[in-house]
Amino acid sequence: SVPSLASPDDFLQCLREKIPSELVYTQSSSSFAGVLVSSIRSPRFFTNTTVRPLCVVTPTDASHVQAAVLCGRTQGVRLRVRSGGHDYEGLSYRSARPEVFGVVDLANLRAVSVNQSETTAWVDSGATIGELYYTIAKDNSQLAFPAGLCPTIGVGGHFSGGAIGMMMRKYGLAVDNVLDAKLVNANGDLLDRAGMGEDLFWAIRGGGGGSFGIVLSWKVQLVQVPPTVTMFNIAKTIDQGAADIVTRWQDVGPSLPNDLTIRVIVQGQQALFQALYLGTCSSLVATMGDQFPELTMTSADCQSMTWLQSVAFISFWNRDTPVEALLSRTTSLSTYTKNKSDYVQSAISKGVWKDIFSWFTMNGAGLIILEPHGGFIGSVPTDATPYPHRSMLYNVQYIVFWQGDGGAAANTWLGNFYDFMGQYVSKNPRQAYVNYRDLDIGQNVVVDDVTTFDGGKVWGEQYFASNFQRLASVKAAVDPTNYFRNEQSIPPLAQGR
Ligand code: FDA
The missing domain is CATH 3.30.43.10 (Uridine Diphospho-n-acetylenolpyruvylglucosamine Reductase, domain 2)
Known part of the structure; x- marks a missing residue:
């Protein structure tokens, strides 16, 4: 009301x-x-x-x-x-x-200001990650930043939820590389890291947007990449052994050298293996032959380019698209989507993968994306930031698309598939990624004009596991009247809990 x-x-x-x-x-x-x-x-x-x-x-x-x-x-x-x-x-x-x-x-408010000698940058929340990547790397092909894939994502919301991407196995989440921030709190004060204190600075690095104030800008540590990186896209159909290879990937993907990230997109009767390697083609071929021969990758699969070009390539699926396209903020309203997420803690068996593929014969417009963890992201303690999914093998993102009035069928398929997957993914709580926001997993309960801790726990422990309670304590300290709130904002922890 x-x-x-x-x-x-x-x-x-x-x-x-x-x-x-x-x-x-x-x-x-x-x-x-x-x-x-x-x-x-x-x-x-x-x-x-x-x-x-x-x-x-x-x-x-x-x-x-x-x-x-x-x-x-x-x-x-x-x-x-x-x-x-x-x-x-x-x-x-x-x-x-x-x-x-x-x-x-x-x-x-979207300035990006790079300090080349310090290899840091201040980036305003209103910048897109495409603008951030372009500004960092346009004059220096060996500087980069680890965050997500879609160039029109805003820095403000993206960093607020952690930010996973193709370099997280080497350098972690975006928030693992945040050094300072400027935030307007619920009293209208403008605070930097020293002014806000370490608890609030901890909370804004992954505790989800919209709860703690308005973050205006972020100081980030830039990371080193080689002048040339190597990518591949290798598709395997079910007849070419996709179920076996995905089964094997679950062990290999999270334990490969940190310089190599292979994510998987399963759609229809096919699995697409997309890789970013921070190194040369010959060394990638050797690593793949040694660690993942099942994918039968050869030097003919190598696509060598600068890191910035690799960002454009994975966004636009086209090597000829100029890197300046990363600066476009144009989005389209033509397609409806619904997303959900899971984390997988222990590898799913090959028999189950065959069943998973059979779900994709029922809906051509559904897909899942598997993002491998392990490497650096897995070495960070669970409570170092609010992002608690450090020891998971990989994230699963479910996406369903539709046009016009196809929503009911698409959502029914997605809901049934998600229920089926429940047996095979993380449990107690079943974990989900806050940046893949999903109101189906729970919404705040408001009592006496304040969102309740117990109501928030339902969805909050899925996003934040054991970090949820600390987030609620920070909320109580910095915004006790619950001014910043939405359907899934962190509730203030009542005193004495
Ligand atoms: P938006 O402005 O909608 O904000 C999201 C939330 O954060 C809202 O609750 C908002 O109020 C709050 N918020 C926004 N700005 C804030 C600020 N300055 N201070 C405090 N709170 C703020 N994620 C990922 O990790 N890796 C990926 O590769 C992708 N890929 C991807 C592709 C596509 C096409 C989409 C639509 C989404 C993704 N995502 C993703 C998810 C993405 O990280 C997530 O949606 C972010 O929250 C988006 O941030 P925006 O600023 O664009 O969102």
Whole structure:
């Protein structure tokens, strides 16, 4: 329900007094829908019945963000923050329940500033990871950063959830490489790492977006890559032994040398093995012959290029796409999707893999992506950051696509397949990745205008396992009135728990 003290008109008036009016788009503005939709990825959350914000504020300065928080606090209107808008449940710009709220859209705050001698960078939350990668590597092909694959993802939400990608076996998650951050808290204060303290700095590095404040920028440690890296894409059909090879991959993928990441996309009756190797073709062929001969990889499979080109190649599936395409923020609203996730702790048997492949004869538009852990990511202690899935073999992401009214069939298939997989994946709790947000695993319960710890535990322990309670303690310390909240924000731990 609408918070009883909310004063939307006074909130908008307050914004107008403190923020240049051209940066505040209210529902009556002719540009409102265009600004709102600008980074929406899924047409599921841009319909006539979607609960939309009162306004979208597009700050060009930290002081505008602070002013928006202060106006929201005084007038009882919550804020949701959007960086790249890629949240799988749209929580950065829509509410699943009736609610009066404003959106702070950080797309204008997107500077990336690289310090070559320190090999660090400050990156604003509104930058995309494509912009980050391009700016780091355009003048220095041996500098890089480990984060996700899709170049239009926003840094703000992505880092808030940890950020897994093709170099995590070598360098860990994005948040394993964050050195400092600037955040506006629920009192409107602008704090750096020293100002926020180590507990809050711990929580924002993977505890999920939208809970602790608005992170404006991040200082990151850049990493070294060779001038030339090598990639391959090798597809194996079920008739070519895909079930055997995926079964074997479960042991090999997480234990290969850290320089080599092989992820797997299973769709239809085929498994596609996609690799990034931080080294040369000849050394990759030797490693593959030694450790994973079942894939029958040869030098003809090698695609050698710079690391930045490899980022573009894996994003656009085309070697001819120029690296400048990584700077495009254009997204399309044509396809509906629903995503879920799991972690696998012990390898699934070959017989079960045959059953898994048979699920893909029922739905041509479903797929799973397997992202191997092990290596550096597996060597980091479980409580070093909120991301608790360090000792898992690999992450499974389920994706189903549909157009028009195909949603019911697609979602039924996905739900049934996810139920089937329950026997073979991590248990007690069944783990899930917060950046692959899924409201089906649980939503906050609000009692006396505060989200409850016990309600949050249902989904929170799946995302954060034993780190959930510490996140809830940090929340109680930094935002005890629960100002920053959504359907899956961290609830404040009641005193005495
Ligand atoms: P968005 O702006 O929607 O924010 C997501 C959440 O974080 C919301 O709750 C929001 O309120 C909050 N938030 C946003 N900015 C914040 C800020 N500055 N301070 C505090 N909270 C903030 N993940 C991955 O790890 N590896 C991958 O390879 C991919 N690949 C991928 C591809 C595609 C096509 C999609 C749609 C998604 C992914 N993801 C992913 C998942 C991605 O990491 C996840 O959706 C991120 O939260 C997106 O961050 P955005 O800033 O774009 O989202």
